[in-house]
Amino acid sequence: MRYYIIAGEASGDLHGSNLIKEILRKDAKAEIRAWGGDLMELAGADVVKHYRDLAFMGFAEVIMNLRTILGNIKECKKDIEHFKPDAVILVDYPGFNLRIAEFVNTLGIKIYYYISPQIWAWKKGRVHKIAKLSDKIFTILPFEKAFFKKYGYDVEYVGHPLLDAIENKDTSEKRQQEIRIEFNVSDKPIVAILPGSRKQEIGVMLPIMLKQIINFPGFQFVLAAAPSFDLSYFDPFLKEYPSLKVIPNRTYDLLSISHAAMVTSGTATLETALFRVPEVVCYKANVISYQIAKRIVDIKYISLVNLIMDEEVVTELIQGDLNQKLLKVELGKLLENTSERASMMNKFEELIDKLGSGGASAKTAELLIDDLKHA
Secondary structure, eight states: OEEEEEEOSHHHHHHHHHHHHHHHHHOTTOEEEEEEOHHHHHHTOEEEEEGGGTOOOSHHHHHHTHHHHHHHHHHHHHHHHHHOOSEEEEESOHHHHHHHHHHHHHHTOEEEEESOOOTTTSOTTHHHHHHHHOSEEEEOSTTHHHHHHHTTOOOEEOOOTHHHHHHTOOOOHHHHHHHHHHHTOOSSOEEEEEOOSOHHHHHHHHHHHHTHHHHOTTSEEEEEEOTTOOGGGGHHHHHHOTTOEEEETOHHHHHHTEEEEEEESSHHHHHHHHTTOOEEEEEOOOHHHHHHHHHHOOOSOSSHHHHHHTSOOSEEEEGGGOSHHHHHHHHHHHHTTOHHHHHHHHHHHHHHHHHOOOOHHHHHHHHHHHHHHTO
16 A cells, blocks of 8 residues: 655654554565655665755744745645555654645545644644544543543543564663763763754753853763764864764763753654653743743643653743753753652652553554554
8 A cells, every 4th residue: 555654744754664664574565755854765665855944933933934834734735645655653743734635635635644633733624624534543641631631522442652663772881871872971970852853942051051161061961962963063162162072963862971961842742751750841942932931831731751741840941941050950950860850760760650551553553554554
């Protein structure tokens, strides 16, 4: 069968790649065409458009890049029509993917939504649109099944795919020492910096994060650069902070040897918790984008860790609270053997239990292929 998969961000590329591997295990003759990234390509998809050309963060940024976005939507529609897939699989990324779903629906092609958009946070009314456009929806957060049920829709809860991505990582002491040698880092405890994957967010938050290097000289700070990110962007920061290490495309290896982390809000907050690394969550957006979001987003927290646990497990420094002084205080609590650090580590264990067993990618592939066979 022929599959067309669309992912618009680094996290979608990761989860899409694991789904592709499972589809190919269950359908050896599968032809997979995709919009995604390097991981999806390595997994066996023919990637025709990279997510780095799709990612625009915030309301103001979307408006400024509207012509490019509309051009991408038009290009994607043409490509789907030409490829004639048996199924289109949408991975999160609702602003783009819902436009594509409307078009695909007119072609009579099956639509599967893997990793439902976070409509429980804002634009709850889109629940009807997503449900009506999709033949099946696969959710990854424990509370999402009940959310859809409240509106009269039945979805498949498959568990969180990050468990699949992380469970096979070797975190033994031997492997950790090998990573330290490979990364050429000192014997100091490591503070990981996960500044995001978009220049827009990195440019705002990274200067604040890096000032902590001066505040905590007894620690080695290592920055995780997103896949395909232009490393020359970090050259000015490396000149200012010569002890800083920048490691591209090895976030999980970095987290496996980290003592604590500063993390830009997003999937990385959950990844960090699953590696049991105490973290401070950071977020600062364009002022206009933030003010718009503040008025329409209906959630108590911005990090996945706190949302899943429904309590403040990790500290969130948002907008004005993300400053050098407060970040120093909150990071400092996690660098020593404080009650805050111990409490957070205990809550991470509860979080992992709450997410349940892995296998989300395999479950989704099996349900999807079975549905196609009985169509």
